[in-house]
Amino acid sequence: MTPSSPEPTGAAGHAGxxxxxxxxxxxxxxxxxxxxxxxxxEQDAAVVVRGGVVDSVTTAAAGASVPAADRxxxxxxxxxxxxxxxxxxxxxxxxxxxxxxxxxxxxxxxxVWPVESNLTGRDxxxxxxxxxxxMIRAGVTTFAxxxxxxxxxxxxVDRCGMRAQLGQAYFSSQGPEGPAASLDFALRRRGFAGxxxxxxxxxxxxxTVVDADLAATAELARDHGLPVHLHxxxxxDQTDTSLARHGVTPIGVLERTGVLDTDVLIAHGTGITEDxxxxxxxxxxxxxxxxxxxxxxxxxxPGTTPVRALRDIGxxxxxxxxxxxxxxxxxxxxxxxxxxxxxxxxxxxxxxxTSRQALHHATVxxxxxVGLGDSVGRIAPGxxxxxxxxxxxxxxxxxxxxxxATLVHSARSADVRTTxxxxxxxxxxxxxxxxxxxxxxxxxxxxLPALTDRGHGRRIQQYDT
Amino acid sequence: MTPSSPEPTGAAGHAGxxxxxxxxxxxxxxxxxxxxxxxxxEQDAAVVVRGGVVDSVTTAAAGASVPAADRxxxxxxxxxxxxxxxxxxxxxxxxxxxxxxxxxxxxxxxxVWPVESNLTGRDxxxxxxxxxxxMIRAGVTTFAxxxxxxxxxxxxVDRCGMRAQLGQAYFSSQGPEGPAASLDFALRRRGFAGxxxxxxxxxxxxxTVVDADLAATAELARDHGLPVHLHxxxxxDQTDTSLARHGVTPIGVLERTGVLDTDVLIAHGTGITEDxxxxxxxxxxxxxxxxxxxxxxxxxxPGTTPVRALRDIGxxxxxxxxxxxxxxxxxxxxxxxxxxxxxxxxxxxxxxxTSRQALHHATVxxxxxVGLGDSVGRIAPGxxxxxxxxxxxxxxxxxxxxxxATLVHSARSADVRTTxxxxxxxxxxxxxxxxxxxxxxxxxxxxLPALTDRGHGRRIQQYDT
Numbered sequence: 001m002t003p004s005s006p007e008p009t010g011a012a013g014h015a016g017x018x019x020x021x022x023x024x025x026x027x028x029x030x031x032x033x034x035x036x037x038x039x040x041x042e043q044d045a046a047v048v049v050r051g052g053v054v055d056s057v058t059t060a061a062a063g064a065s066v067p068a069a070d071r072x073x074x075x076x077x078x079x080x081x082x083x084x085x086x087x088x089x090x091x092x093x094x095x096x097x098x099x100x101x102x103x104x105x106x107x108x109x110x111x112v113w114p115v116e117s118n119l120t121g122r123d124x125x126x127x128x129x130x131x132x133x134x135m136i137r138a139g140v141t142t143f144a145x146x147x148x149x150x151x152x153x154x155x156x157v158d159r160c161g162m163r164a165q166l167g168q169a170y171f172s173s174q175g176p177e178g179p180a181a182s183l184d185f186a187l188r189r190r191g192f193a194g195x196x197x198x199x200x201x202x203x204x205x206x207x208t209v210v211d212a213d214l215a216a217t218a219e220l221a222r223d224h225g226l227p228v229h230l231h232x233x234x235x236x237d238q239t240d241t242s243l244a245r246h247g248v249t250p251i252g253v254l255e256r257t258g259v260l261d262t263d264v265l266i267a268h269g270t271g272i273t274e275d276x277x278x279x280x281x282x283x284x285x286x287x288x289x290x291x292x293x294x295x296x297x298x299x300x301x302p303g304t305t306p307v308r309a310l311r312d313i314g315x316x317x318x319x320x321x322x323x324x325x326x327x328x329x330x331x332x333x334x335x336x337x338x339x340x341x342x343x344x345x346x347x348x349x350x351x352x353x354t355s356r357q358a359l360h361h362a363t364v365x366x367x368x369x370v371g372l373g374d375s376v377g378r379i380a381p382g383x384x385x386x387x388x389x390x391x392x393x394x395x396x397x398x399x400x401x402x403x404x405a406t407l408v409h410s411a412r413s414a415d416v417r418t419t420x421x422x423x424x425x426x427x428x429x430x431x432x433x434x435x436x437x438x439x440x441x442x443x444x445x446x447x448l449p450a451l452t453d454r455g456h457g458r459r460i461q462q463y464d465t
Numbered sequence: 466m467t468p469s470s471p472e473p474t475g476a477a478g479h480a481g482x483x484x485x486x487x488x489x490x491x492x493x494x495x496x497x498x499x500x501x502x503x504x505x506x507e508q509d510a511a512v513v514v515r516g517g518v519v520d521s522v523t524t525a526a527a528g529a530s531v532p533a534a535d536r537x538x539x540x541x542x543x544x545x546x547x548x549x550x551x552x553x554x555x556x557x558x559x560x561x562x563x564x565x566x567x568x569x570x571x572x573x574x575x576x577v578w579p580v581e582s583n584l585t586g587r588d589x590x591x592x593x594x595x596x597x598x599x600m601i602r603a604g605v606t607t608f609a610x611x612x613x614x615x616x617x618x619x620x621x622v623d624r625c626g627m628r629a630q631l632g633q634a635y636f637s638s639q640g641p642e643g644p645a646a647s648l649d650f651a652l653r654r655r656g657f658a659g660x661x662x663x664x665x666x667x668x669x670x671x672x673t674v675v676d677a678d679l680a681a682t683a684e685l686a687r688d689h690g691l692p693v694h695l696h697x698x699x700x701x702d703q704t705d706t707s708l709a710r711h712g713v714t715p716i717g718v719l720e721r722t723g724v725l726d727t728d729v730l731i732a733h734g735t736g737i738t739e740d741x742x743x744x745x746x747x748x749x750x751x752x753x754x755x756x757x758x759x760x761x762x763x764x765x766x767p768g769t770t771p772v773r774a775l776r777d778i779g780x781x782x783x784x785x786x787x788x789x790x791x792x793x794x795x796x797x798x799x800x801x802x803x804x805x806x807x808x809x810x811x812x813x814x815x816x817x818x819t820s821r822q823a824l825h826h827a828t829v830x831x832x833x834x835v836g837l838g839d840s841v842g843r844i845a846p847g848x849x850x851x852x853x854x855x856x857x858x859x860x861x862x863x864x865x866x867x868x869x870a871t872l873v874h875s876a877r878s879a880d881v882r883t884t885x886x887x888x889x890x891x892x893x894x895x896x897x898x899x900x901x902x903x904x905x906x907x908x909x910x911x912x913l914p915a916l917t918d919r920g921h922g923r924r925i926q927q928y929d930t
Binding site for chain 2: 093094095096097098100101102103104130131133134137138294296297298299300301302324328329330331340341342344345347348349350351352354355393394395396398399400401402405406409410412413414415435437438440441444445448452
């Protein structure tokens with residue numbers, strides 16, 4: 001169960017560091033994975049953390065005898081790998097509730113893209129701080145973000161203690177500066193924040209980035225060992241338009257531009273067709289899809305991410321929220337429950353996407369989706385100590401006949417009491433330790449009139465697919 | 466905005482009682498309805514409560530000068546009418562997570578109905594206490610319950626302070642004792658718990674109750690002025706089976722047996738057909754439907770409650786959770802959000818079922834569905850003081866561009882800080898004041914092995930539709 005390529009600190013920690021542990025969490029049930037990645041639960045257990053890494057998962061009794069600088073009594077709680085938000089635009093929390101009950105085209109053209117023409121680095125910084133506070137409180141320890149002014153997001157991640165895969169988004173309408181800035185960001189910030197930040201190249205989507213730019217990005221990704229994070233086949237309309245205009249689906253565009261030969265994270269994919277599946281199956285890179293079902297429902301899209309078909313061809317599907325301007329929250333816990341429910345409904349099969357499968361998407365598959373399958377997504381020796389403690393003593397989570405079902409279908413993000421990244425406690429007993437929410441809300445509130453002004457008639461991009 | 470038939474205490478309270486108010490809640494935003502029932506918000510307001518009734522909704526400044534026995538400073542919070550769970554089986558929380566990922570038929574025949582053959586009044590009492598604790602914490606002030614051993618539920622409602630419409634469920638397989646017990650309960654417990662309990666006759670469903678029993682129940686309902694609460698057209702399979710066996714839909718059965726001439730609350734109705742709509746439109750009684758969309762998704766049913774079609778014929782649709790054995794929670798807040806999302810998705814129309822419409826279902830329509838449209842579901846002078854305070858200071862509910870959207874799509878049931886019924890505070894700052902959860906969980910846990918034993922091979926009923 002040791003990772004194939006543990007990070008140096010982890011290996012050192014696991015090797016048996018002398019002296020007290022940094023943290024011992026004891027008395028909890030621990031979600032573990034067997035060597036095939038299947039979910040299990042260790043009861044009355046303890047997690048020992050050293051050097052930012054899980055040193056051991058042992059019994060509560062054994063944990064009690066380990067000297068430690070800090071201890072958490074977690075009786076009545078379950079330790080899970082921290083949740084991973086595999087696709088978001090964190091600063092868009094500033095626009096939460098601004099564009100309601102609109103079709104996709106009006107949402108982009110009439111509200112979001114006009115407002116984003118006002119965006120400043122300061123807005124992005126404040127939005128990202130608010131978003132990180134929300135995610136830490138919801139048990140999210142890692143997020144994959146594609147947006148603008150991403151240096152501000154990197155600084156926020158550094159300070160708040162989360163882990164993130166960050167990409168500077170670009171449109172072809174920006175000219176050569178867009179992809180250049182995306183590459184520059186990815187190279188400069190890779191490994192920042194004590195290694196907690198990884199980076200990606202982030203072309204926006206095949207409908208906003210031309211083939212030549214996608215091909216150039218794919219080549220840069222391979223040259224520099226960077227992943228690519230983009231939107232593709234978000235909905236069936238996009239697929240139909242792509243077929244009509246270009247004779248290929250959006251996934252076909254990714255294939256012919258070489259993007260499928262990179263390590264690519266595809267957001268949404270509700271417009272993936274059956275004919276796309278062989279392309280994804282034989283992709284030369286590590287391909288994954290992020291699903292954020294709440295927004296698909298809210299926009300009234302006719303389908304959802306084809307999770308079962310992707311499972312059948314070995315493509316991991318990570319959980320996501322998208323930005324809060326469409327999803328209204330960054331609640332990955334809700335995404336986990338909704339993914340299970342909407343998959344059952346879409347397939348017409350109540351036996352599909354069980355709670356254990358949902359937890360597999362939330363842990364191992366989400367970690368693989370963001371390129372961290374060897375370091376996060378499990379609570380096991382040598383893995384990074386990114387974990388959360390969930391309180392199941394509330395009346396809504398009792399009694400427990402099936403712990404996986406309790407976690408997925410009865411528990412809520414508000415049941416997360418404690419959030420830990422790299423062994424550092426970012427929230428303890430619901431108290432945020434690294435973000436001052438009221439100060440962020442105050443300053444963001446002052447900036448909202450300028451940010452949301454649409455009187456100028458500009459927009460950063462036109463949605464016409 | 467005074468109700469057409471205020472309850473005596475309410476009228477007295479509203480008339481201007483001398484002496485201090487019982488409770489003044491001040492500094493909050495208050496959700497109000499105009500004279501056409503449309504949602505609005507009064508900012509920086511106060512709610513004055515006397516004799517279990519809302520005496521006035523005034524300004525925070527005016528509220529500050531009202532002498533009061535108790536005061537709640539609710540700055541940063543929103544006062545909403547308490548949520549109403551229009552269809553549940555509250556004691557089934559004891560089975561939460563016991564029957565997972567199963568088709569409807571196996572869920573009933575292999576797990577739920579065998580287990581329910583073990584059910585005792587004590588199990589029901591403990592389940593109802595746990596359920597009431599869960600609902601109070603989730604901001605639910607009223608629930609409509611159809612189950613067995615309902616005297617135990619009535620006693621729990623009396624003690625925990627909630628409001629409820631209760632019905633003793635029956636199958637025709639029980640013989641004449643079933644409907645007799647349902648009537649006996651309805652007549653004995655009507656007006657119990659200081660008037661907080663109303664009662665209904667509760668035949669289980671057209672597929673478990675024969676036409677003669679439905680007709681007799683309809684007649685008794687009319688004779689005694691009682692409503693009827695039952696399942697009908699739960700899914701399309703039931704409708705298809707009914708057409709094949711009886712030549713009419715389940716709604717057609719309700720029509721020909723006279724049930725549609727009573728005040729009837731129909732659970733689910735996802736199998737309601739277009740041909741059923743005229744029958745519902747010309748029903749002689751007050752007809753309403755309860756929607757609990759989470760379970761429909763989880764069972765993989767092909768449709769959902771046709772809310773838009775029901776709106777068009779003037780049938781109110783209330784929000785519900787069903788029992789926790791299928792829904793996994795009694796979280797009506799989640800039902801509100803899911804109703805909006807699933808309606809948008811099913812209709813393929815993002816403009817339909819806006820947040821304000823969702824709040825209308827949660828308040829006025831849900832109150833009408835449980836027969837309390839003249840006394841609860843609004844915060845207005847003369848209405849019962851059933852209300853909740855929702856904290857919007859968390860990072861996931863900031864900033865607020867559209868308060869209705871924040872409430873429906875960003876807030877969660879855990880944001881309810883305070884729950885009040887008839888002016889009595891049942892939860893204050895998340896602390897439950899009328900139920901001891903740990904004691905209930907302990908005793909229920911001891912009883913679960915006997916309750917969940919299926920070795921005997923019995924079941925209370927057979928699902929074969």
